[in-house]
Amino acid sequence: MERLNLVEMFLHFLVLWFLAIGGPSAIFPDIHRYLVESRQLLTNAEFVELYTLAQVAPGPNAMYVTLIGWHLAGWKGVIATTIPLLIPATTLTLLVGHLNERYPGARFGRVVRRALTPITIGLVLASATILMRAVNHNWGGYLITLLTVIVVLRKSWSPLWLFAAGALAGVAGLI
Amino acid sequence: MEQTKSSKLRVNPSALFLSFSRISLSSFGGAIFWARRELVERRGWLTDREFVEIFTLGQLLPGPNVLNVTVIVGHRFAGWTGAAAGVAGFLGWPVLVVVGMGVLYQHYGALPHVRQALAGMSSVAAGLLFATVVKLAMVLPRNWRPWLFGALAFAGVGIMRWPLLWVMCALAPGAIFVAWKERE
Numbered sequence: 001m002e003r004l005n006l007v008e009m010f011l012h013f014l015v016l017w018f019l020a021i022g023g024p025s026a027i028f029p030d031i032h033r034y035l036v037e038s039r040q041l042l043t044n045a046e047f048v049e050l051y052t053l054a055q056v057a058p059g060p061n062a063m064y065v066t067l068i069g070w071h072l073a074g075w076k077g078v079i080a081t082t083i084p085l086l087i088p089a090t091t092l093t094l095l096v097g098h099l100n101e102r103y104p105g106a107r108f109g110r111v112v113r114r115a116l117t118p119i120t121i122g123l124v125l126a127s128a129t130i131l132m133r134a135v136n137h138n139w140g141g142y143l144i145t146l147l148t149v150i151v152v153l154r155k156s157w158s159p160l161w162l163f164a165a166g167a168l169a170g171v172a173g174l175i
Numbered sequence: 176m177e178q179t180k181s182s183k184l185r186v187n188p189s190a191l192f193l194s195f196s197r198i199s200l201s202s203f204g205g206a207i208f209w210a211r212r213e214l215v216e217r218r219g220w221l222t223d224r225e226f227v228e229i230f231t232l233g234q235l236l237p238g239p240n241v242l243n244v245t246v247i248v249g250h251r252f253a254g255w256t257g258a259a260a261g262v263a264g265f266l267g268w269p270v271l272v273v274v275g276m277g278v279l280y281q282h283y284g285a286l287p288h289v290r291q292a293l294a295g296m297s298s299v300a301a302g303l304l305f306a307t308v309v310k311l312a313m314v315l316p317r318n319w320r321p322w323l324f325g326a327l328a329f330a331g332v333g334i335m336r337w338p339l340l341w342v343m344c345a346l347a348p349g350a351i352f353v354a355w356k357e358r359e
Contacts, residue, residue, distance in 0.1 A: 016339060016340075019340065021236070022234070023239060033336050049280070049284065050277075050280070051300065055296070058203055058268065059266065060241055060242060063269045067280075071280065082266070088236065089239070089242045089245075089262075093232075093238070094258070097232060097250070100232060109235055111351060113235045115350040115355075116347065117311070117315065118315060118323075118324045119325060119328040119347065119350060121312055122333075123328050124307055124308050125308045126329050126333025126334075129333055131304060134297075145299070146302070147302070148299045148301075148306065149309070153309060158203060159203060160203050162302075163296045165295075166298055167296050168292075168295065170296065173291065174295065175291065175294040175295055175298065
């Protein structure tokens with residue numbers, strides 16, 4: 001674990017969270033790049049398993065970074081990965097909230113949102129493909145991914161049922 | 176339901192802690208539904224319109240959307256103490272749950288059945304992300320410029336595996352310039 005530098009990880013995550021417009025899925029590819037490819041702190045399989053585990057926890061989807069922090073370095077790791085996600089929320093949010101009350105309906109905010117939405121979509125697509133390539137090794141995995149997309153777009157079932165079905169399919173040896 | 180000047184309302188930080196704990200613990204796969212139910216319907220702290228405005232702001236800003244909503248709502252009703260109480264309620268419980276999962280993963284993560292179940296769930300997680308892409312893309316305007324920026328972001332981060340910071344620095348100014356020039 002001598003490759004693990006908590007201060008560096010803290011700073012990297014801090015920069016990422018300031019870029020995370022559109023939520024945690026937008027920075028998933030870069031977190032994967034940093035932890036798996038660049039610093040090699042986790043294997044591809046570990047990264048995917050920790051991400052997936054956290055998806056069935058309550059609370060925001062972003063909690064996978066906390067789980068990864070715990071896995072790498074216990075409570076110190078939890079701090080190094082979780083505090084960075086709080087900082088944009090507490091500084092920028094209150095600053096912009098204040099400006100928004102003083103200058104309601106300012107055009108700049110709408111323009112930024114419209115401009116960055118397509119970039120966010122590209123980043124979420126990158127997240128989806130990275131995750132799919134890491135996990136699906138045969139037709140069974142791709143089939144489950146495809147079925148999930150179809151069900152989510154047509155029904156409003158809780159994701160927990162889909163995860164339960166996926167777990168059953170996995171244990172049944174479909175993947 | 177009708178409220179005027181709800182911004183004058185003061186709320187006890189412990190009530191904020193309890194409310195955001197409830198939102199957090201009931202939200203699986205997206206807290207926004209539960210946030211509205213608690214803040215608008217159950218407590219009546221916000222009107223529907225106020226809630227939509229705050230949520231839109233939370234989406235525009237970086238970070239988890241509902242966390243941004245938590246900070247804004249907590250701060251509005253009880254200042255910094257309120258923001259801290261809301262965040263403690265919203266993030267504290269998930270952190271504990273996730274750490275519990277981490278302990279279990281370290282003990283049982285290597286078992287074949289656990290790994291098989293996780294593999295199946297990961298295929299589902301990938302599907303959820305693809306579905307999110309489809310839902311987001313349906314609201315994009317029907318011209319080629321936004322798609323170009325989306326494709327470049329995907330190629331830079333997903334295929335070339337360049338650092339996100341570089342890609343954002345390269346794309347965001349152009350995207351904002353184009354959006355600014357377009358007529359609304």
